[in-house]
Amino acid sequence: MLAKVPADLRRCQILGLVGTAFIAAGGETAGALPVRELLTPSSPRAALGLVGAYFGVVLLIAAWLLLGRLVRGPDKPSTRELMAVLVIWSLPLLLAPPLFSRDVYSYLAQGAMADAHMDVYSHGPALLGGPLADEVAPMWRNTAAPYGPVFLGVSSALAKASRGELPVGLLGMRLVALLGVALMAAALPRLARHSGADPAAALWLGALNPLVLLHLVAGAHNDAVMLGLLGLGLVAALGRWPILGAVLVTLAALVKAPAVLGLAAIVVLRIRAGDRPVRAVLTAAASAAATTVAATAVAGTGYGWIGALNTPVSSGNWALTSLLGRATGALLERFGSDLAPLAVPVCHALGIVTAAAVIGCIWLRLRPRPVYALGLSLATVAALGPAIRPWYALWGLFLIAAAAPSASVRHRVAGVTGVLALATLPSGGSADAGQLVLAVSGGVLALMVLVQARQTARAAVTGRTA
Incomplete structure (x- = not known):
């Protein structure tokens, strides 16, 4: 499915998929778990899960905004292609807690x-x-x-x-x-x-x-x-x-x-x-x-x-x-x-x-x-x-x-x-103060990754046109 779509749309699909995958993975330790599986917020696994979940949320928001730019562009995706994006982004969440x-x-x-x-x-x-x-x-x-x-x-x-x-x-x-x-x-x-x-x-x-x-x-x-x-x-x-x-x-x-x-x-x-x-x-x-x-x-x-x-x-x-x-x-x-x-x-x-x-x-x-x-x-x-x-x-x-x-x-x-x-x-x-710090850290980490990826992509384009 991913190989048959335009490159820009494929990037949105992959970025959103990575985002929901991190959300699902983070939810395994920081989600609304059954009481017998709940971890204390201060435990390392719960802290890592919270950072990962917010890392994924920011990636998902970024993928959605990028997709919105495509929708406003001259070669916007069809409704069928957008339905496929919805399915792809949802997949990691199906079996998540x-x-x-x-x-x-x-x-x-x-x-x-x-x-x-x-x-x-x-x-x-x-x-x-x-x-x-x-x-x-x-x-x-x-x-x-x-x-x-x-x-x-x-x-x-x-x-x-x-x-x-x-x-x-x-x-x-x-x-x-x-x-x-x-x-x-x-x-x-x-x-x-x-x-x-x-x-x-x-x-x-x-x-x-x-x-x-x-x-x-x-x-x-x-x-x-x-x-x-x-x-x-x-x-x-x-x-x-x-x-x-x-x-x-x-x-x-x-x-x-x-x-x-x-x-x-x-x-x-x-x-x-x-x-x-x-x-x-x-x-x-x-x-x-x-x-x-x-x-x-x-x-x-x-x-x-x-x-x-x-x-x-x-x-x-x-x-x-x-x-x-x-x-x-x-x-x-x-x-x-x-x-x-x-x-x-x-x-x-x-x-x-x-x-x-x-x-x-x-x-x-x-x-x-x-x-x-x-x-x-x-x-x-x-x-x-x-x-x-x-x-x-x-x-x-x-x-x-x-x-x-x-x-x-x-x-x-x-x-x-x-x-x-x-x-x-x-x-x-x-959220207590510690959880807010962890959540913000996950979001900032995602922003840093996005900025680095954008700079790398620009450098690659510049290198090809030089």
């Missing part, structure tokens, strides 16, 4: 609870007990599942099929995430053509993005399933299957709730296709209601997922509204006010109200561009919601990539991606 988060253990524990007919919307994995519950991050062991019945049905099936064998369950979860990424990649070119954007640029930003590889492939997050179903639903609505589109978007929302905003895009697309507004709204609503009832009945989890949308977030969350709430609470405490405990909940509520207002303005202004409006709306939900994680940026980025109105928008989004890709340790935990 979970990376950048321990959420996949929560998925399996919640699936085991659902399979055992426990109420996952009232109890956390601590009720399950046993080795699987021990793998869940301590802060989430007593937290109810915030996911919809579709994903819990999938995780329950995987928990049953794996029969408690952790490696089998982890591989199954990663394959589910890969399926979601494949759906995302398949939907992007079609959505880009509809929106008047470049399909190759859309794939580069929306599917080959380092956040996709680090958090959806390596981290096996269920956001991949949500986004894959959402993209497929929008593609169906662009064709002659508006009801199927509404069904798929609803299934995406029954994985994670933010995807429900996709129904607005379905309605707008159908109105633009000639449907009357009332009919478009009623059709989407009826399809969503029927899908919700059917999916909930099949999963057998009941409707507790509606109340679980209020599942609490971690106290140290870095979301904008959480930061503002904690700062306000600290100020109120300093002045001896009894209102200090209300600061965080009030700021979260204000964030939701503000997000609703911003989303309304987005749709009023960008209604002729529903895919782009949906991308900005999901980005707003991620930015103003009560919790934030680096992979939440993919909610909006996926569709912004498909419908960005200009190259400058893509460049700004790419800049944010580069920063967020460096924001999480391979273990998914918080």
Whole structure:
């Protein structure tokens, strides 16, 4: 496969492959390992793994940026060639341990609870007990599942099929995430053509993005399933299957709730296709209601997922509204006010109200561009919601990539991606000073290698032309 592509593209393939290989290798000692395999952060093997992982992350980001330059050039790669790059870069991560988060253990524990007919919307994995519950991050062991019945049905099936064998369950979860990424990649070119954007640029930003590889492939997050179903639903609505589109978007929302905003895009697309507004709204609503009832009945989890949308977030969350709430609470405490405990909940509520207002303005202004409006709306939900994680940026980025109105928008989004890709340790935990030093050392070492390689390449070119 590598021998049949242009030299510049081959270099990007190899550089990204080396990057993900170092990430996978570093994850063997510094990743989100099972508790029985965890090493102390100060151990030499864990330290070396952290340096190697960050060395690989920087190489991957560099390969992605170089690929972006090719995509903007006169001889840009085809969508098929870009799909091949995605496969090649993903290969080393397939059998790597979970990376950048321990959420996949929560998925399996919640699936085991659902399979055992426990109420996952009232109890956390601590009720399950046993080795699987021990793998869940301590802060989430007593937290109810915030996911919809579709994903819990999938995780329950995987928990049953794996029969408690952790490696089998982890591989199954990663394959589910890969399926979601494949759906995302398949939907992007079609959505880009509809929106008047470049399909190759859309794939580069929306599917080959380092956040996709680090958090959806390596981290096996269920956001991949949500986004894959959402993209497929929008593609169906662009064709002659508006009801199927509404069904798929609803299934995406029954994985994670933010995807429900996709129904607005379905309605707008159908109105633009000639449907009357009332009919478009009623059709989407009826399809969503029927899908919700059917999916909930099949999963057998009941409707507790509606109340679980209020599942609490971690106290140290870095979301904008959480930061503002904690700062306000600290100020109120300093002045001896009894209102200090209300600061965080009030700021979260204000964030939701503000997000609703911003989303309304987005749709009023960008209604002729529903895919782009949906991308900005999901980005707003991620930015103003009560919790934030680096992979939440993919909610909006996926569709912004498909419908960005200009190259400058893509460049700004790419800049944010580069920063967020460096924001999480391979273990998914918080970093102490020593770990920060090791991570920075790995990144600097990668930059030094890249600079040396570039100088060597320039010298070779100069020598040939002399």
